Amino acid sequence: MSRSLRCSVPFALAFLSASVWAAPQDLTVISFGGATKQAQEKAYFQPFNASGAGNIIAGEYNGELSKIKAMVSAGHTSWDVVEVESPELLRGCEEGLFEKLDPGRFGDAANFVPGALTECGVATYVWSMVMAYDQSKQAKAPQSWADFWNVADFPGKRGLRKSAKYTLEIALLADGVKADEVYKVLSTPQGVTRAFAKLDQIKSNIQWWEAGAQPAQWLVAGDVVMSAAYNGRIASAQKEGMKLSIVWPQSLYDPEYWAVVKGTPNKALAENFIAFASQPQTQKVFSENIPYGPVHRQTLPLLPKDVQEQLPTAEANLAGAQAVDAEFWVDHGEELEQRFNAWAAR
Structure with a gap:
């Protein structure tokens, strides 16, 4: 991954292909809605759209794999990126519902919390x-x-x-x-x-x-x-x-993950979005808007102490907790x- 992944947000998309200068491509991203989605809008969706890298069409669901399974079975994938809980990520990966990802595409694994980079998903936050x-x-x-x-x-x-x-x-x-x-x-x-x-x-x-x-x-x-x-x-x-x-x-x-739905024609753009959303600077904005723990280790020091204290990944809050x-x-x-x-x- 380019060193630009660690730079400030205005330059964070330097690693994207030159195709971003063409008309923005639509990318459908499905998450769980509510306050989490509002934070995702501020931290990920709006900045990604503003960069010209793509046009996020945000939707929401209740986490059920049945909708994804029906799309994949029909060979008509209308969702590109989905937020999934960890068991659904494992189950969907085993059932061939998600694209296999190259963990190296998203940066050095040592910069992330354990288990963040997996075969079929990249952790986005810990709740x-x-x-x-x-x-x-x-x-x-x-x-x-x-x-x-x-x-x-x-x-x-x-x-x-x-x-x-x-x-x-x-x-x-x-x-x-x-x-x-x-x-x-x-x-x-x-x-x-x-x-x-x-x-x-x-x-x-x-x-x-x-x-x-x-x-x-x-x-x-x-x-x-x-x-x-x-x-x-x-x-x-x-x-x-x-x-x-x-x-x-x-x-x-537990971590939540981004996964790419099997058969999407927009896999490259989906991976670009996930890489963008996995940076310390974008994760900082997310955790400032909703206190879920960032998965990139360089994010916590960027946050005010009072915000850190509300996060599941704060040391004091992990004490006595169970994964x-x-x-x-x-x-x-x-x-x-x-x-x-x-x-x-x-």
Whole structure:
């Protein structure tokens, strides 16, 4: 990769081909919407468009691979770049839904967090599933997922994402399993039974959420006393003046990835966009607008200390946190989601 990848944003596209001087080519980039997409617009989409390198057509989806699979099967790929969670990246790569990428195309791997450059994707940020609560509505602050289960001292509804993923890990953490042993326990039938038994204890107190914006809304409205939530959504609410707090210990963190849909005629431009979005300077703008952790190691020093402290990749916030095991969810996700849905419906 050209050394220009490390220069300032106005010169950051020097490595692009001369074709950028022609009429800008459309590139459809699909992400998860909400506050994350707004930050992507400011950090990546608008600057890329302004450079003349291409014309981003931004869309959003819920992360389902079925839409991508249908495109690839039909041989009609209308999406070029998609944001995917780590298990979906692994699964989609195995199923041939994503183009194989050359990691060297995006820079020195040593400049990125471990696992950022993969066969079929490039990490774009690190997020955390955290516990959040409204400090203005709590006489005392919850400290752990065990407190989340303590309905005697913290009466009221609790918010959890309506899925096996994250929810089963949280249940085991609440039951006293050490963070680094969660997936070892969850990979056994006894561990799965233990997690559901723990969820049974507070099932009548759970308010299930499916959209990332819901936890903050429910906390402010007083509909729930605490909730599992995406750290970036809570931080955005804090910026708007909402008195919400994050409990970082026992959080679950995971990278999100850019992947290129198999069969796109715009693979070269897609890789150019991903390279552009992987620079310290563009990642700095992203993390300034939403506190998700940058994947390029040279980004953190560019950010103010108060911003660094809100990021999942800040050293203090990683202490006691656990990485989501993507391979576990690829291997066991389907069966566990089916069991979870059956359990939740009862």
